[in-house]
Amino acid sequence: xxxxxxxxxLLGMQDHLYNFAFVLTSNRDDASDLxxxxxxxxxxxxxxxxxxxxxxxxxxxxxxxxxINNYRRSMRSCVSLDNSEDSYQxxxxxxxxxxxxxxxxxxxxxxxxxxxxxxxxxxxxSMSLAGYHYNEIAKRMNLPVGTIKSRIFYARHKIQExxxxxxxx
Numbered sequence: 001x002x003x004x005x006x007x008x009x010l011l012g013m014q015d016h017l018y019n020f021a022f023v024l025t026s027n028r029d030d031a032s033d034l035x036x037x038x039x040x041x042x043x044x045x046x047x048x049x050x051x052x053x054x055x056x057x058x059x060x061x062x063x064x065x066x067x068i069n070n071y072r073r074s075m076r077s078c079v080s081l082d083n084s085e086d087s088y089q090x091x092x093x094x095x096x097x098x099x100x101x102x103x104x105x106x107x108x109x110x111x112x113x114x115x116x117x118x119x120x121x122x123x124x125x126s127m128s129l130a131g132y133h134y135n136e137i138a139k140r141m142n143l144p145v146g147t148i149k150s151r152i153f154y155a156r157h158k159i160q161e162x163x164x165x166x167x168x169x
Contacts, residue, residue: 006046009055010039016056017063024067034070038063113162117155124148125155 017038021031041062042049049058114122127137134152138145 006049006055007043010042010059013056013059014039017059020060020063021067024064034063034067037066041066109163110159113159114155116162117158121151121155121158124151128152 014035018031018035021034021038022028025031025034038059042059045062049055114125117125124137124141127140128134132140134145134148138148141148
């Protein structure tokens with residue numbers, strides 16, 4: 001009985017899911033692909049769905065996560081093609097990849113700004129910079145996720161304020 005209810009709910013949401021996919025992708029073909037991927041993933045994980053869970057939220061979260069993962073994957077696999085006729089330039093060093101004194105000084109100033117924060121702000125902000133998610137930081141610090149978000153928000157704005165003169169250069 002639950003099996004049929006799950007599939008009926010999923011089929012009933014296809015139009016809403018397609019609209020959300022189109023909002024995310026801004027392309028009809030990509031939206032159709034995202035809808036198909038989401039439907040398949042939901043069907044594959046049907047056994048993981050808890051009966052008392054918001055079904056609509058569960059499926060939309062699956063779609064959003066698939067979109068984010070696909071986007072990140074596409075950003076990592078970006079390939080740039082060199083159409084220049086001077087192939088000797090391919091192996092020439094790019095001066096922009098070497099740190100300039102100005103860039104190094106900025107990094108030092110940013111680190112000083114971070115170090116000037118109280119521990120309660122410095123730790124979550126540093127963990128966020130290191131790639132930790134809000135939930136992971138909250139769990140490690142035994143604090144609510146909202147507190148972590150507000151501390152990271154505060155730290156970002158404080159750094160922007162402290163280093164405002166660098167933005168003007």
